[in-house]
Structure formats: structure tokens, C-alpha cells
Amino acid sequence: MRIAVFALLACGLCRGQATDECKPSSLNIPGAPYPCVHPDRSVTFRVSAPDAQKVQVRLGGAHDMTRGADGLWMATIPPQVIGFHYYSIVVDGAVIADPATRTFFGSGWDNSGIEIPEPEADAAYYSAKDVPHGQVSQRWYYSKVTGKWRRCYVYTPPDYETNSRARYPVLYLLHGWGENEQGWHTQGHVDLIMDNLIAAQKAKPMLIVMDNLNAVKPGEDASLYAARGIIARATMADVVPAGGGRGAPAGGRGAFPTNWGAVFTDMLFTDLIPMVERTYRVAPGRDNRAMAGLSMGGMQSFMTVLGNLDRFAYLGGFSGSSGGRGGFDPKTSNNGVFADADAFNKKMKVLFLGIGSVEGPGTKNFSEELTKAGIRNVYFESAGTAHEWLTWRRCLYDFAPRIFK
């Protein structure tokens, strides 16, 4: 399943007009024939913009579209990496979502999305199959830390309703920058992945709690979402300077709130975990509690778990393992939690580092440094995928069977 499949087949004919071989993306609105994906994974887009001067598709760079006599603009772009991609359309300078697709919350707004399909067999683990299905539930709760009502989603396994005396371990699972608590079940297919793993008896039935990384104290207006140029350009030029982008200097306008992470951890322990353990049939103690996240959510998971080993026994970073940048020192990094490798290994039952092979060597290097320092860890590489949801689906699929054993 994890074999890189960049089949860059010659496909002259199928790059022009859409043909029967160009299959509408599974994320299109009902009935929309475009965008469609050719057998070589090149993609044809179409947008109606009769009076526009210039229209582009932005997906791994900007691609000019060509106007037809009917006012429909079209473009076929080169073969794409398999998996889920956010993308946008630019109509005379306006950065917008393609009205032909369902939208997906990423980069702080409801963007268009396209799924470049894997071979059907490879995608089976996140497809709806004839197995018992759990459910994903929306849950409101009040946070004392933020002074606001919050919404989380909770996956309960297929037997949760019927096995009414069982208690379940809990995985707290986080989205990435610019996304929200809906990412894991819309972009990530967490429910189908777990249903299939549980049916195959590869993973233990567990609850998965998906909350929103954004947590600020009352009166603060900082937001992780405000920290990027695209929102500035699209909607709020006078609120966020154009330079306020990912990785902007801490403390600057448009930068991440300086205390991001700390407030979330506080909210997690003060509000979220108590609500979950009061509301659901949860197995007690650190051995039944895991945390993982993707990208910024992985960084958050590392911060929270490494600072609170008395509360968690499992940790996963999916394209978001901290420590790989800026120098890792086993004696001092993360307040010295790695200094005594034996003590750490006794507490941390699974330390998981996942990454897409296209994302670079940082996570692999970090894993090797940990290993050198005597820290037991699992390194998982998703072949041929980028900093995107297919990497993270695969990470979850590999991580979930390892925990709560």
C-alpha cells in the first residue's frame, strides 16, 4: 500500500478535452464533471468566468487557464501526487474556492479540495466497507480556561453502544495549522480508518477525541488562523499585514500568539479531558491515554505529552515531530525529559514519528538522534506523499494499532 505511485505515463490524448477517462474528483459537488483526474494523474479544471481577463488554478504553483468561446476557462495541469490537496482559483486577482468542489477548512478558510486517487486497493483502509461502523459525534462543552463554548468531535467504536459495560482508552488527535476540529473526519476519514482497523482486529476499540487547537484566554483576540497571508489577501488586509505568514516572527502582528500551546494544554487538562471522562465510558489512567497530531498539532502533542508524562503513555507526531529543527540535545531538549533514556522508555510506551517521504529528512534525522540517545521510537515514512492528508491517514493507520496494547 505504501509504494510510491508516481506513474508519469505519457498521455497526450487525455490532456486536452475531458474524456471518459477523466474521472471527476470524489470531492466534487454532486454532478460536477470538473475537476477530473486523468489516468496519468494530470488534472483538468473548469471555471465559468465569462468576463474575466485572467484565471488561474493554484495547486502546487499557479497555472494559467484558457478561456473558451463559451466563457468557460479550462486548464490541465501536470500529474499530481496522490492524496488530498487543497487548491484555489484566482479570478482577476480574487483568490477563491472552486465552486465545483465541496469545501474543506484549511489555511483558515473554506478552500476547495481535490482527491488524486490511489489505486483502489491502496485506498481500501479508508473506504466504507461492509464492516461494523462507529460514529463521529459533535459535542458541545464549556471551557473555563477560554471562557467560551467549544465544540469537539468524538469517534466511538462500533461496539460502544452495545457493549455497555466496557470502558475505552482515548486518543486525543489534533489537526494542523489553519484547520479545525472537523479535519480528521472530513479530510482524514478517521472513522473509516478505525472501523476497518477494528474490524480486522488490528487496533483496539478506542475513543478518539478531536478538538480545535485554537485556545486563547478570555479577552485575548490572538488566533492561530490570523497568521497567514492568504487570509490577508482574501479578506482582511487591514487586520493582518501581508507579511504575516506561516513562520512569521513570534510576537509580530499576524504571528502566532506567543503562548499558543500552553493555553491549549491548560484547556485540555482543565476542561476537555474532564468532560470526556465524565461523559463517556473511559478507561482510567495514563496507560489508556494517547495524544497525536499532524503538523502544528504534532508539535502541540509533543509539548503537551513530554511535559506531562504522568498523564500520557503514547505520543504520535505526524509530520510535526518537534526536536528535529534547531538542534536536538538529549540532555536539555524538552526540559531534559530525554536525559534519562531508561526512565523515559519505561514511561513512554510508543513514541511515533511519521512523515511523508516528499517532506524532507528532518523527522528521520530526529528519529535517529533519539535512537542514538537510547530513546525507543517508531519512525514511519509514507512513500511518495507530501505534507498532506494522505500522509496523515497513513500515519494514523500505522499508529493506531500500536497503542493501548
Add this chain to the structure above:
Amino acid sequence: MRIAVFALLACGLCRGQATDECKPSSLNIPGAPYPCVHPDRSVTFRVSAPDAQKVQVRLGGAHDMTRGADGLWMATIPPQVIGFHYYSIVVDGAVIADPATRTFFGSGWDNSGIEIPEPEADAAYYSAKDVPHGQVSQRWYYSKVTGKWRRCYVYTPPDYETNSRARYPVLYLLHGWGENEQGWHTQGHVDLIMDNLIAAQKAKPMLIVMDNLNAVKPGEDASLYAARGIIARATMADVVPAGGGRGAPAGGRGAFPTNWGAVFTDMLFTDLIPMVERTYRVAPGRDNRAMAGLSMGGMQSFMTVLGNLDRFAYLGGFSGSSGGRGGFDPKTSNNGVFADADAFNKKMKVLFLGIGSVEGPGTKNFSEELTKAGIRNVYFESAGTAHEWLTWRRCLYDFAPRIFK
């Protein structure tokens, strides 16, 4: 709560540049200051489209926006009716969602939305309050009738998890044309409405099942979504003719599938109700089963329930009560189900007809004709609201306390 509040205050100053008094819509993406709503319910929009020639807002008609030196287009439009409105932006002929708002599935695509707020006290019944909260769960199931996996959402009341021996009545609740199974909990706030009603002991704890109106037999590609011009214009001009709009002749390309409704009813009885009654702790029999829907979903509810009085004891049409158009004849309409008023009244415990006062007199006339024919019914009018979600929130708030008594 239901008093019309069209306060058309003079507000010269607040119609130009956004001020502190122009409050961002609650449906905006995090941090976006526009669209914002002025105290007089006029609305200011802003879109970045530096190179466009013409930009408009479409909300109750098309409104030209004005380009500023910074490439930001702005418009302030006249006071709007309170409640939730879909709207779109037109950039040089491209009909798109405003990137500044969350999107909402309506008219077959992910459109932008704005909430023109009611006075806080009036909106309390669909606001998150410090009461026990139920949850809305996403549930996958396989349909033999359609040959496909389907997704529904199920509201379970706050005590469902803890009161583990209780069995609950079920309301099947449908969205309108061009919407989907997510409408009632995103646009409709079904969960908060029910949480508040149940906390106040005004409604009985019940399950609410929200499915998708679209149901076609295997091999058919008809879709209720394909039947409208906006999709044609935006994305699929060669699939749906421009004339294929709501109310287009049956059987024509782009028209509703001729058997819409019948397949859904078949699916409901064959697949959905059995799945629900197998999966949840459901109280048995027609006295514990209700069906309601808005607009086209109301028409569907009438079709299904009036044809199957042995299975339902409660029926609600929210802006979608059939019988009001094309002549009502108590002897023959709906296969003569109303012909024997006494027999009908014995079976149908609540027949509810709701409508927004701005929608015209059709439903009221129908209610009066029913009354004249001896058919007991409830007529509910939402003051000052249109064919939109605030009407339907209010309908649910009035309907839910009446059923399962």
C-alpha cells in the same frame, strides 16, 4: 420572540466605512471583519479582487461593489431580514462563495452564508447555554435500495448515554432542495434547539434522524442537485441546460427525477428506519415515529407520511406543506386520505403546517381548507421571516414540543 423586528433605523454614518458598530457576521471565518452587520441590519461586504472589472454581491438581488485604491471592493446593502441567508459574490461573471465566510451546502454547492442576528433574547432558543447537551452523530449505513453507502446524522438527547434503559421516540427530519444531511445541524442548530427545549421540559427527549433527500436506484444518475441553473452556470454548463431550473418540466434534462420521493420513501422503510431501530434504543410503533421537513423535505414528508399512516402519527411541513397548490380536494387529494376526517384525525396526532410570514398565503389557505374539511391541524407562522432557516428553526421549536405527548 416571534415579533417582526425590521428596525429600519436611519443610520447614515454606519453605512460607509466599517465602524465599531458594524459587527462581523457570526458565520465569518475566524478573524474576518467582513461581512459585518450594522445596527439597522444593513450589511457591508468586502472582497479582494485587485484586477477585476466588475464585482457584485448577490443577496436578494445583485448589488454592485465599488473598488478602492487597494484593490478591495466594498458594498453596503440595504437592511436585511433577520436570519440565515445564503449569498454569493460575482467576480467578472464568476459566481463564487465569499472567501470570508464559512460555507454552507445549499443550491447544490458550498455557498457563503450570513446570519443577520435577532435580538439576543429572541435567539436564545438556538444558542449554546449552560444546560445538558446531547450530541449529533455521523452514521454510515448501506442502502440496499440505492446500492450505495449513505451517511445520516442522528441527534441523541443529553440523557441518552446515561439513561441506558430508556427507549426514545424518533423524528425523521429533512432538509430542503439543494441542501443535504448536514443542513439541520449547521444552518438549523437542531442540537441546541432540542437541548434547550429538553432542559426546559418543553419537549420530550427524542432522537432526530437527518438523512439526505437524494435517493436514486442503482444505475440512475438523476440527482435533485442537478436541477438548477446556478450549478449550470458555475460548473457544469454542458450537463445541465441553462433552463433546467427549479420547477422545470418533469423528465426534461436538468429537471427533478420523476420518481423523486418514491425512491426515498422506499429507502426510508427498507434501509434507514431498520438501521436506526437496530442501532439505537428506539421506542416502537407509529406513536413514537414522526416525520417533518422543510421546503422540498416537507413535500417529501407529506408524501411519505400520508401514504403510510400505519407507520407515523406525527407530520410536519415547514414551508413545504403540499396540498396548497393546484387545488385541494378533501375527497381525492393524496389518494383520498383526508376523505374520512374522523378516521384521519384519530390516526394523525399532530399535523403541523409552518411558514414564514413573508412567504405568502398558500400554507395558511391550505390550513384553512383542511380545517373546513374537518381535518385537525396546527398552523404556525413565523413573523417577519422568509423561505429561510430562521423560519425553519422556529418551526422546529414550535413543532417539537407538540409531538410524542
